[in-house]
Amino acid sequence: MIRFSLICDSEHEFEAWFRSSDDFETQKKRGFVDCPSCGSRKVEKALMAPAVSTARKQEKVALAMGEEQRRMMTQMKAIAEKIRSNADYVGDKFAEEARKIHFGEADQRGIYGEATLEEAKSLAEDGVDFMPVPVFPEDQN
DSSP: OEEEEEEETTOOEEEEEESSHHHHHHHHHTTOOOOTTTOOOOEEEOOOOOOOOOHHHHHHHHHHSOHHHHHHHHHHHHHHHHHHHTSEEEETTHHHHHHHHHTTSSOOOOEEEOOOHHHHHHHHHTTOOOOOOOOOGGGGO
16 A cells, blocks of 8 residues: 555645555546545645654654544544444455345345455446445554
8 A cells, every 4th residue: 555645726735545556546537536625636646755664653643643633533443343343354255245245146235355446446337336444554463
């Protein structure tokens, strides 16, 4: 995952994570990238310095967040956990299983797992309802 510094046409700056630069461009073209402050979809990459992740640096980032950001991060983590606890993990078979459920070939139920960008595009084209669930660094430890 790559973290990009982004800026909207109203000059609101924010950060977002993407699998690659191509993933950012694809999501931007499809209208999936918008400014969290004003909702503008006119978003570009902002200049950013390379970052090296260290425990000390991560601590500074956590301390730099305002109270509202901490509250929202806690809520996002709780939502992601609730989604995972009420759904079946299907791993890299997500696209296949989601399609089966959509077309009535498998029992209706919540699932989560991994999908490539191409698989996600294909699911969207088929009208399958899905959404990305945020993965936080501590989820991978």
